[in-house]
Amino acid sequence: MSKNILLLCLLCLLLLPLSSCSLPLGKERGLFGRFPENYEDPEDGFTLWMPANMRSQFGINHANVQKRIDACVSGRYRGAPYTWPNDDYKQLDENTRLYAYYEYYDEKVSANVDKLPFDRTLSDSRVxxxxxxxxxxxxxxxIMGCKYWRFRR
Structure with missing residues (x-):
């Protein structure tokens, strides 16, 4: 009997990381099932539209994504033609559309550990x-305006 309880506890411990990483949180309908489609930050009122069917524009490196962020923030896109009309959009009013897309990149992160026990080596991880x-x-x-939100997946 105690062996069965011990095995059950061990099984739960092994499955715990899998269940917390792969299941969507709550009943969210937005991006990756993790966020609401119409996200609003309660602290500062920042809003962002993240539909579930949103597509990725690029799978590129950090420097290119940062260039797009800088152009977005500085207003360099303002007045330029929007060149991806097949992206997901919602009609805000008869004169305005809101387009949404995402970009991703992997960054190499060092563990900042000098030495591991038992002479094991530690490789860098990707985030x-x-x-x-x-x-x-x-x-x-x-383009009338642009905003963004970067988060760790």
Whole structure:
């Protein structure tokens, strides 16, 4: 009897990391099932639209994603034509559409450990980051504004 209880506890401990990583949190309908489709930060009111069927534009490196973030924040895209009209969008009013897409990249992260016990070596790990972009476009197809949110996946 105690062996069965011990095996059950061991099985639960082994399955715990799998269940917490692979299952969506709650009943969210947005990106990866982890976020609400219409995300709003309660602290500062920041909003972002993240539909579940949103596509990735690029699978590129950190420097290229950072260039897009900088262009978005500085307003360099404002007034330029939106060149990806097949992206997911929602109609805000008769003159404005909100487009959504995401980009991802992997970053090598060092563990910052000098030496592990038993002469084992530690390799660097990779961390995946996702950056979601929302672009507001007028009826002529020109970009009116852009915002983003970067998070660790």
């Amino acid at each position: 995946r980051y996702i950056t979601v972009f929302n672009t507001t476009v007028d009826k002529e197809g020109l």
